[in-house]
Amino acid sequence: MAREFQRGHKARISDLTAGTDLYVGVQISAPGLTFDISCFGLDADERLSDDRYFVFFNQPKSPEEAIQLLGSQAGDTESFRVTLDKIPQQIQKLSFTATVDGAGQMSQIATGYIRIVAGGEEVARYSFNGAEFSTERAVMLGDFYVKDVWRFAAVGQGFDGGLDALLQNFGGEVAEEEPAAPQQPQSGAAPGFAPPAQAAAPPAFAAPAGAPAPAPAPA
Numbered sequence: 001m002a003r004e005f006q007r008g009h010k011a012r013i014s015d016l017t018a019g020t021d022l023y024v025g026v027q028i029s030a031p032g033l034t035f036d037i038s039c040f041g042l043d044a045d046e047r048l049s050d051d052r053y054f055v056f057f058n059q060p061k062s063p064e065e066a067i068q069l070l071g072s073q074a075g076d077t078e079s080f081r082v083t084l085d086k087i088p089q090q091i092q093k094l095s096f097t098a099t100v101d102g103a104g105q106m107s108q109i110a111t112g113y114i115r116i117v118a119g120g121e122e123v124a125r126y127s128f129n130g131a132e133f134s135t136e137r138a139v140m141l142g143d144f145y146v147k148d149v150w151r152f153a154a155v156g157q158g159f160d161g162g163l164d165a166l167l168q169n170f171g172g173e174v175a176e177e178e179p180a181a182p183q184q185p186q187s188g189a190a191p192g193f194a195p196p197a198q199a200a201a202p203p204a205f206a207a208p209a210g211a212p213a214p215a216p217a218p219a
Contacts, residue, residue, distance in 0.1 A: 002115065005126040005154035013084070013150045017118035020084040020150075021193045024096060025076035026141060028112040030130070033104040036163055037078035039067055040170050042093040047171035053091055054172060055080070067094065074196035076115075081193060084150050093145040095155075095170070099138040099163045106133035106158050114142045116152065120194035126154035137162045 003016060013020075026037050041053025041062060048054055053062050060069035066086035070079040082094065096114055100106070109130035116124040126142055133139065136158030143153045159165060167173065 002122040002125045005124060005152075007126070007128070007132070007154055007156035009126075010151055010153040011124070013144070013152055016116065016123040016152065019118035021118075022082045022084070023070075023117035023193070023195045024080040024082055025074065025115045025117065025196070026079070026096065026098065026113070027075060027077045027115075028098060028109060030104070030109045030112075033108055034101045035077065035098045036101050037096070037098050038163070038166075039069075039080055039082075040093075040095040040097065040166070040172075041067060041087070041091040042095060042170060043090055044092045046093060048167070049171070050090070051172055054167075064088065066091075070195070076196075079195065081195075082144065083193075084144070093143055095143050096141045097138065097166055098141055099166060104137070106130060106136040106139055109133070112141075114154075117194075117196050120197060122196065124152060126156070128156050132156060133158050135160055138166045140166075 003011070005011075013022075024039075028035050028037075036056065038054065038056035040048055041050070041055070043049045052059070053067070055062055055067045055069055057069070061067065064086050066083050066088075068081040070081055073079055080096070087094075098112075107130040109128070111127070111129055113125050113127040115122055115126075128141075138161055139158035140155045142155055145151055145153060159169070161168075
């Protein structure tokens with residue numbers, strides 16, 4: 001059963017799964033709104049010192065393919081493949097973010113989550129909704145970060161502004177927006193990596209019946 005996180009909760013990745021080749025899915029439902037979902041690969045100072053590690057619709061993978069944008073699948077608005085063993089030493093944090101594309105604000109979100117899937121099984125999920133936000137247009141959803149070992153943190157912190165504000169926050173340069181590149185068909189997954197199973201219709205990712213999983217202890 002997936003471990004349910006709340007804002008601010010942290011855990012070692014190794015306490016969630018023995019795997020290091022992970023699927024990260026983000027789902028956001030907000031009628032009338034669309035979102036840009038990205039991953040920032042940051043250095044020890046939490047800065048985007050190498051913009052090749054800003055993975056988004058116009059740059060769908062990092063140089064060594066440690067971080068790959070996979071697109072919408074398995075009920076997720078956006079998804080990523082993260083291979084922790086391939087991430088270079090200078091990258092100490094991966095920040096998964098969402099920004100409103102166009103007018104709107106995060107308080108209009110009906111439901112959303114970020115989840116981690118290992119070997120085809122969901123192992124962690126942080127759920128959120130618009131009641132947690134107000135006028136924010138950009139949100140840091142969750143982080144993978146190194147503190148002796150790789151860990152996961154449910155962040156859920158936003159601020160006014162959009163993608164430009166996020167780039168400035170991480171020390172990146174704001175470039176003129178380019179048209180989105182068309183999604184490319186995904187080739188067969190490499191051995192050891194298994195995204196969530198596809199169904200004839202997108203599966204509903206409701207919380208499991210029964211008692212909720214215990215909250216993780218702060219790391």
